[in-house]
Amino acid sequence: MGHLVRAGLLVSVLLTLIIVVPRVVTAPAALEEYGFYPKSSEENTEEWASLPINYVDNVICNDCHQDNFTNWKESEHGTVGCETCHGPGKGHIDTGIRMEIDNSREFCGLCHDSVVARPSEFPQINLAEHGGQSNCVTCHDPHSPLEASASDVSPDNQVAVSIPAVPHALEGREGCLLCHDIGGLKPYPQDHEGRGQESCLSCHESNK
Amino acid sequence: MDLSRRDFLKIGGMGFLGTLIVPVGIPGAVRDLISVDVKPQLRPDTSSMKQHHWRFIIDIRKCIGCGRCVYACKTENDVPLEPEYSRTWVERYVVSNDEEVFVDSPDAGINGFSADHANIKYENIKIRKSFFVPKLCNHCQSPPCVQVCPVEATYSTREGVVLIDRKACIGCRYCIQACPYGARFLDPRLKVVDKCTWCYHRITKGFPPACVEVCPVGARKFGDIRDPESEVSQILATETVSVLKQDLGTEPMVYYIGLEKGVH
Numbered sequence: 001m002g003h004l005v006r007a008g009l010l011v012s013v014l015l016t017l018i019i020v021v022p023r024v025v026t027a028p029a030a031l032e033e034y035g036f037y038p039k040s041s042e043e044n045t046e047e048w049a050s051l052p053i054n055y056v057d058n059v060i061c062n063d064c065h066q067d068n069f070t071n072w073k074e075s076e077h078g079t080v081g082c083e084t085c086h087g088p089g090k091g092h093i094d095t096g097i098r099m100e101i102d103n104s105r106e107f108c109g110l111c112h113d114s115v116v117a118r119p120s121e122f123p124q125i126n127l128a129e130h131g132g133q134s135n136c137v138t139c140h141d142p143h144s145p146l147e148a149s150a151s152d153v154s155p156d157n158q159v160a161v162s163i164p165a166v167p168h169a170l171e172g173r174e175g176c177l178l179c180h181d182i183g184g185l186k187p188y189p190q191d192h193e194g195r196g197q198e199s200c201l202s203c204h205e206s207n208k
Numbered sequence: 209m210d211l212s213r214r215d216f217l218k219i220g221g222m223g224f225l226g227t228l229i230v231p232v233g234i235p236g237a238v239r240d241l242i243s244v245d246v247k248p249q250l251r252p253d254t255s256s257m258k259q260h261h262w263r264f265i266i267d268i269r270k271c272i273g274c275g276r277c278v279y280a281c282k283t284e285n286d287v288p289l290e291p292e293y294s295r296t297w298v299e300r301y302v303v304s305n306d307e308e309v310f311v312d313s314p315d316a317g318i319n320g321f322s323a324d325h326a327n328i329k330y331e332n333i334k335i336r337k338s339f340f341v342p343k344l345c346n347h348c349q350s351p352p353c354v355q356v357c358p359v360e361a362t363y364s365t366r367e368g369v370v371l372i373d374r375k376a377c378i379g380c381r382y383c384i385q386a387c388p389y390g391a392r393f394l395d396p397r398l399k400v401v402d403k404c405t406w407c408y409h410r411i412t413k414g415f416p417p418a419c420v421e422v423c424p425v426g427a428r429k430f431g432d433i434r435d436p437e438s439e440v441s442q443i444l445a446t447e448t449v450s451v452l453k454q455d456l457g458t459e460p461m462v463y464y465i466g467l468e469k470g471v472h
Contacts, residue, residue: 122425
């Protein structure tokens with residue numbers, strides 16, 4: 001009988017060794033802490049959280065660009081963040097590099113071209129026809145789109161000024177008064193009252 | 209060898225008892241392996257964000273399909289610019305009078321839908337309605353991707369954001385198959401899976417995700433529903449919201465306003 005007991009015990013010990021020894025010898029130290037698979041989520045979560053941000057906040061832009069900021073905030077574009085058009089601001093803030101500004105018609109068209117599925121109440125134009133082929137910013141101030149471009153406003157004193165050149169191409173336009181009538185985007189000067197539309201181009205030339 | 213039935217059972221019983229003693233005297237690692245319900249508590253308090261209950265709200269009625277969100281996401285998160293690697297993208301749904309549904313998403317929407325071909329495509333279709341549907345990872349509360357990962361390289365943080373451990377991911381793509389929303393892709397550079405993190409690095413610093421930051425019409429909103437003052441709480445108080453593929457039981461945390469039947 002005794003040898004059978006010993007045999008039984010031996011089997012138990014062997015089984016134990018077969019299970020335990022390989023585990024202890026082969027398993028890395030981290031197994032005790034993390035289990036079978038790399039559940040290092042704490043460290044990984046911290047890693048994701050520590051990545052640098054590139055898009056800052058409109059409020060930061062206001063620190064330096066109050067003039068544009070105020071115009072913009074009150075305009076129809078007031079809901080459009082600075083970085084929506086200007087791109088991420090981190091590099092500009094850190095190193096002062098100029099921000100690239102896309103002035104192309106196509107860029108404005110991303111929002112304002114009339115395409116299928118765009119909500120009808122959203123302001124849209126036919127990009128192929130509207131305003132000839134000039135860049136939109138020639139006429140529209142992007143920081144206040146329903147006003148004329150700031151760089152393009154005629155001086156109040158019309159007398160001493162030579163005849164201003166038209167800053168946009170003229171092909172494909174219905175007529176000057178479409179934009180330059182009284183009440184239009186950029187009305188003609190008051191002293192032009194009574195002059196015929198066809199006469200615009202007898203004095204003004206396009207410089208584009 | 210002569211062995212009575214009684215002796216055989218005796219010895220067998222002793223052997224069995226012997227194996228029961230084993231777990232007491234061996235290292236914790238092994239105990240963990242044997243024990244069924246001992247799971248390491250590794251859903252840590254990584255930050256003060258653990259209290260947040262984030263929700264992402266997309267207003268389909270507002271989206272104009274400009275694709276600035278797609279661009280911002282890629283710039284913010286260093287995602288390859290090719291459309292097949294997109295953490296967020298914009299789809300256009302066109303429903304015809306016959307209730308036929310057409311979906312397109314040129315370049316994942318990063319160049320908007322302004323290109324000439326975009327309108328020509330639907331020239332001969334009698335359109336009943338059309339709208340844009342921005343998509344991203346839904347950060348499901350019951351995420352199938354987490355369930356299938358064989359190496360537990362993807363998990364939900366305490367605040368419910370589904371993240372990927374890029375060091376642990378073996379690139380087997382099971383999760384890409386499992387995600388019913390197509391939100392995951394294999395990063396061609398690291399050969400590991402990538403997807404939207406809700407800009408985890410931004411929300412933990414108090415900034416909204418980049419796509420929310422740049423949306424010009426406020427079609428994307430992000431915030432904490434535990435905070436009654438937050439924009440998402442205010443929206444949820446008045447608007448009717450729904451989620452994508454609710455029948456799958458994934459419990460998405462991205463809510464949609466104006467979600468049309470047939471959007472999947």
